[in-house]
Amino acid sequence: MTGRQTGRVLSAAEAARAAARPTEVRAVGGEVWWSESRPEEGGRVALVRPVGGVPLDVLGDAFSVRSRVHEYGGGAWWVGRRICFVDDASQRIWMFDPPMSERSPQRPEPRPLSRPAVGEVESRHADGTWSPDGRWVVCVRETVLTNGRARHELVCFDTSSEDPEGVDPTVLWQSTDFVASPAFSPDGRHLAWIGWNHPDMPWDHTFVYAGFFTADGAPRVEDVRIVAGGAVEESCLQPSWDEAGVLHWISDRSGWWNLVCAPEPGLPPAEVKPVEVTALEAEVGTPMWNLGVSRYCHLPGGRILAAFTSGGRDSLVLVEAGRECQIETPWTWIGEVREALGGVALIAAGHDQLPGVYFSDESDLLRPGTTESGRGRVGFRPLRSFRLPADADDVPVPEHLVVPTDEGELHAYLYLPGTKSADGRKPPLMIRVHGGPTSAARLHYTPEVHFWTSRGFAVGEVDYRGSTGYGRSYRKALEGRWCELDVRDCVAAAEHLVESGLVDPRRIVIRGSSAGGATVLLALAESDVFAAGVALYPVCDLLTLASQTHEFERSYNDRLLGPLPECEDLYRRRSPLARVAQIRGAVLVMQGTEDRVVPPSQVESLVAELEKHRIPHAVAFFEGEGHGFRHAANRARALEVEAAFYCRVLGMRFSDTTIPLEVRHLGGSR
Numbered sequence: 063m064t065g066r067q068t069g070r071v072l073s074a075a076e077a078a079r080a081a082a083r084p085t086e087v088r089a090v091g092g093e094v095w096w097s098e099s100r101p102e103e104g105g106r107v108a109l110v111r112p113v114g115g116v117p118l119d120v121l122g123d124a125f126s127v128r129s130r131v132h133e134y135g136g137g138a139w140w141v142g143r144r145i146c147f148v149d150d151a152s153q154r155i156w157m158f159d160p161p162m163s164e165r166s167p168q169r170p171e172p173r174p175l176s177r178p179a180v181g182e183v184e185s186r187h188a189d190g191t192w193s194p195d196g197r198w199v200v201c202v203r204e205t206v207l208t209n210g211r212a213r214h215e216l217v218c219f220d221t222s223s224e225d226p227e228g229v230d231p232t233v234l235w236q237s238t239d240f241v242a243s244p245a246f247s248p249d250g251r252h253l254a255w256i257g258w259n260h261p262d263m264p265w266d267h268t269f270v271y272a273g274f275f276t277a278d279g280a281p282r283v284e285d286v287r288i289v290a291g292g293a294v295e296e297s298c299l300q301p302s303w304d305e306a307g308v309l310h311w312i313s314d315r316s317g318w319w320n321l322v323c324a325p326e327p328g329l330p331p332a333e334v335k336p337v338e339v340t341a342l343e344a345e346v347g348t349p350m351w352n353l354g355v356s357r358y359c360h361l362p363g364g365r366i367l368a369a370f371t372s373g374g375r376d377s378l379v380l381v382e383a384g385r386e387c388q389i390e391t392p393w394t395w396i397g398e399v400r401e402a403l404g405g406v407a408l409i410a411a412g413h414d415q416l417p418g419v420y421f422s423d424e425s426d427l428l429r430p431g432t433t434e435s436g437r438g439r440v441g442f443r444p445l446r447s448f449r450l451p452a453d454a455d456d457v458p459v460p461e462h463l464v465v466p467t468d469e470g471e472l473h474a475y476l477y478l479p480g481t482k483s484a485d486g487r488k489p490p491l492m493i494r495v496h497g498g499p500t501s502a503a504r505l506h507y508t509p510e511v512h513f514w515t516s517r518g519f520a521v522g523e524v525d526y527r528g529s530t531g532y533g534r535s536y537r538k539a540l541e542g543r544w545c546e547l548d549v550r551d552c553v554a555a556a557e558h559l560v561e562s563g564l565v566d567p568r569r570i571v572i573r574g575s576s577a578g579g580a581t582v583l584l585a586l587a588e589s590d591v592f593a594a595g596v597a598l599y600p601v602c603d604l605l606t607l608a609s610q611t612h613e614f615e616r617s618y619n620d621r622l623l624g625p626l627p628e629c630e631d632l633y634r635r636r637s638p639l640a641r642v643a644q645i646r647g648a649v650l651v652m653q654g655t656e657d658r659v660v661p662p663s664q665v666e667s668l669v670a671e672l673e674k675h676r677i678p679h680a681v682a683f684f685e686g687e688g689h690g691f692r693h694a695a696n697r698a699r700a701l702e703v704e705a706a707f708y709c710r711v712l713g714m715r716f717s718d719t720t721i722p723l724e725v726r727h728l729g730g731s732r
Contacts, residue, residue: 070456072451072509072516073451073718074513074698074699074701074702075694075698076509077451077509077510077697077698077701078509078694078695078697079101079694080416080448080450080451080509081099081101081694082099082100082448083416083417083448084097084098084417084446085097085099085107085138085409086137086139086354086398086409087400087402087407087419088139088140088402088407089141089401089403089407090111090145090160091161092403093111094112094419094421095109095110095120095141096110096407096409096419096445096446097109097110097127097138097139098110098446099692101693101694101697103123105126105692105693107126107127107128107138107150108120108121109121109125109127109139109147112445117446120169120170121169121170122169125147125149125150125156126149126150126151127147127148127150128148128150129150129186129187129188130153130186131186131187131189131202131204132613133612133658133689134352134614135352136351136352137188137189137201137202137354137355138188138354140199140201140354141192142191142192142193143196143221144158144160144221145157145160145170146192146201147172148187152178153179153186153187154174154176154177155176155187155190155201155219155228156172156174157172157174157221158172173226174226174227174228175219175221175228175229176229177227177228177229177230178228182208183205184205184206185204185205186203186204186205186206187201187204188201188202188353189201189202189242189243189244190202190244191244191245191246192246193250193275194248194250195250196221197220197277198219198220198221198281199219199221200216200217200234200244200253201216201217201219201244202215202217202244202353203216203217203231204613206613211613212612212613212614214236214238214239214240214241215234215235216233216234216236216241216244216255217232217233217234218231218232218234218281220232232282234253234281234282235255235283237257238258238259239257239260240257240258240264240614241257242255242256242257242264242353243255243299243300243301243353245303247303247307247309247328248303248305248307251274252272252273252274252275252307252329253274253275253283254271254272254289254301254303254309255270255271255301256268256269256270256271256298256299256311257271260616261617261618261625263349263621264297264350265349265350265500265530265537266295266297266621267295267297268291268296268299269289269290269298270288270309271286271287271289272289272301272309272330273285273329274329285329287329287330287331287332288332288333289311289324289330289331289334290311290313290322290336292332296314297314297319297347297534298312299319299357300355300356300358302358302359302360304323305360305362305364306364307328308324308327309323309330310322310324310339310358310366311323311336312346312347312358313336314534315336317533317534318342318343318344318534319347319348320338320341320342320346321339321340321366321368321381322336322338322339323337324337325337339381340368340379340386341386342370342372342386343372344370344371345370345371345533346358346368346369348371348531349498349500349501349530351498355397355398356399357370357398358399359399359400359406361401361404361406361424362424363382364383365380365381366380366382367380367381367406368381369399371530371531372531373473374473374475374502374505374525374531374532375395375462376393376394376395376396376410376505377389377391377396378391378396378399380440389440391440392412392415393410393411393412393415393506394411394412394505394506395411395412395417396408396409397409397410397417402421404424405422405424406422407420407445408422411507413458413459413505413506414450414457414459414507415447415506415507416447416448416449417506418444418445418446418447418448419444419445420442420443420445422440422441451509451512456480456515456516457480457507457512458477458478458479458480458511458521459477459478460475460476460505461475461476461477461478462474462475463475463476463522465551465554465555465558466558467550467551469527469547470527470539472525472526472527472554472555473525474522474523474524474525475505475522475523475525476520476521476522476559476564477511477515477522478515478564479518480512480516487566488563489518489520489564489565489566490518490519490565490569490570490708490712490714491520491521491560491565491566491569491570492519492521492522492570492573493522493524493552493555493570493573493592494521494523494524494578495526495548495572495573495575495579495581495582496524496578497574497575497576497577497578498528498529498577498578499529499544499548499577499578500528500529500530500537500540501529502525502529502530502531503523503524503525511523517714517716520559522555522556524551524555526540526547526548526551526552527539527547527551528540528544528548541621541622542621542624543622544577544619544622544623544636545584545604545623545636545637546636548581549585549589552572552581552585553589553591556591556592557591560591569593569712569714570591570592571593571595571596571712572585572595573595573597573598573704574596574598574600575600576598576599576601576659576689577601578600579598579601579602579660580601580602580638582596582600583642583649583668584636584638584641586645586649587641587642587645587646588641589646590646592646593647593711594647594648594649594650594707594708594711595647595648595649595650596649596650596651596652596704596707597649597650597652598651598652599653599659599665599689600651600665602637602638602639602660602664602667602668603637603638603639604619604633604634604636605626605630605633605634606663606664607660607664608633610661610663610664611661612658619633623636638668639667639668639671642671642672642674642675642677643671645677647711648677648679648680648707648710648711648725648728649672649677649678649679650679650704650725651665651672651679651680651681652700652703653681653684654684654686654689654690654691655685655687656686657687657688657689658688659688662683665681665683669681672726677727678711678726678728678729679725679727680707680710680723680724680726682699682700682703684700702719702721703721705719706719706722706723707725709723710725710728711725711728
């Protein structure tokens with residue numbers, strides 16, 4: 063049995079409260095506004111503006127500003143002549159006038175722009191933009207049908223209507239399975255957007271569309287052409303127009319998500335040969351799990367500021383007159399880059415900083431200082447910051463690891479514990495597996511990582527092959543090999559850390575959520591390196607998931623595994639549910655009851671198999687939670703349950719772990 067840990071221990075409640083963070087940022091009049099998630103308010107997302115330097119909740123608790131398009135949402139509010147936002151409860155668009163006075167604390171009285179859905183059909187909205195004349199709103203509409211399937215369209219609302227019940231939109235585009243990122247040209251004559259079809263995901267192959275927008279009679283888009291993505295397979299993201307009317311977008315045709323543009327202003331011809339704007343061996347783009355994400359923005363004078371990821375860490379680059387100037391910042395992660403008030407607003411974080419809102423005005427951007435490295439330096443001031451948990455003076459610092467394998471290198475990050483065991487033993491190791499699987503570990507302060515390092519764990523976050531941030535070839539390496547290559551890479555990372563002599567080989571655990579939960583279960587079945595595993599809302603049955611999951615991911619596995627029904631046998635063999643009998647460690651499973659991405663029936667089937675084969679296991683369901691836990695009380699409870707699980711199966715002791723937890727068949731024969 064390990065001795066008690068010495069030093070400051072971060073509580074589950076502190077870690078749960080530290081999950082509050084900004085989600086989207088925009089300029090409103092002469093101010094920068096943002097939305098922020100609030101776990102202590104049941105996961106409500108508030109719309110916030112600064113009044114006299116103090117953040118003010120614009121709408122109060124009557125609304126939560128959140129879209130559910132694709133289940134993951136994003137692009138939940140946008141700014142033009144008025145402010146539009148999507149209400150979480152109804153998924154309707156509401157609209158209000160911005161305050162007349164910048165310092166006025168008076169709350170607005172929103173009125174609906176969209177009508178309620180009819181019958182049992184569910185209608186959702188996201189990712190909107192205003193026409194330059196301030197009359198039209200174009201956005202994505204997702205219509206969820208009674209059979210669970212969904213239809214995605216680009217629709218246009220007339221905001222001049224005074225109907226108190228809202229208006230019905232005009233459909234502009236419905237010729238692709240999915241649409242996103244509508245953007246008007248500065249003169250309002252042209253509209254660009256992206257679209258894609260099953261079985262592709264937006265990080266596989268998308269099209270950039272553009273056409274003439276006309277409002278003579280009913281609004282419509284004419285002479286639509288495919289600007290990019292038709293001739294070659296490429297992922298194109300975030301189309302936008304600069305002040306001269308030149309269309310820009312992000313493309314990974316070079317092998318990296320870089321910024322490109324059309325050669326001339328105006329509506330580009332079909333399959334234009336794009337002009338390179340950035341030439342980085344780095345990723346300006348990120349996987350579009352959420353709509354409305356902005357990784358670059360246009361600034362006065364034709365300049366562009368873009369975020370990019372290299373080696374897992376985010377930085378900034380300022381492009382002016384064809385020259386790139388990399389900008390030094392204190393951050394390791396940058397979530398949003400938006401033009402604001404002639405300058406730029408960011409959502410960013412560092413390894414010792416929670417995500418916050420930052421602003422730099424035009425004067426700083428015009429005259430970036432030069433450092434000894436030859437890079438620029440731009441001053442940003444914080445508009446909204448969140449304090450680290452109280453007395454958190456042992457914040458873990460990540461170390462980037464490049465782990466050799468038989469098939470190439472993989473990337474990971476190691477956080478060493480901030481406390482030492484009283485008996486001098488090497489620390490236990492926790493391998494954390496991100497979800498997706500097309501995603502990556504976020505390189506910023508994460509309260510859950512701190513929770514475990516403060517309890518003496520070393521934490522390894524694995525960006526297995528298939529993760530983003532390392533180029534298209536690294537991202538595509540998982541095709542056909544999901545639930546195989548990711549498992550091997552996580553085992554290889556754990557073995558590498560054992561061989562380094564840094565961790566206790568007898569106390570290694572693995573935990574992950576969603577797709578990462580599948581990796582956890584398979585790693586326990588294929589390797590004896592892990593003593594236990596924790597799977598949150600895990601994918602368990604790949605074949606059943608293909609028919610049960612939501613529309614956005616309905617064909618995701620066609621690339622990760624193969625098309626159905628041709629590859630049905632592979633789906634069965636790779637499914638964690640088929641490998642339960644081979645699991646060699648104890649399992650904790652946690653699941654939300656309202657999950658529409660991985661239905662609870664998946665976990666129910668898994669638990670039945672664990673019980674059948676007498677595998678040591680515990681299970682916890684969270685009422686009202688979906689795919690990810692949003693309520694602070696549930697986030698804290700999940701950490702407490704996990705800590706109690708390690709106490710039971712590893713013989714560890716934590717001073718604040720008091721909740722009882724039954725681990726069935728622990729210590730029994732199989």
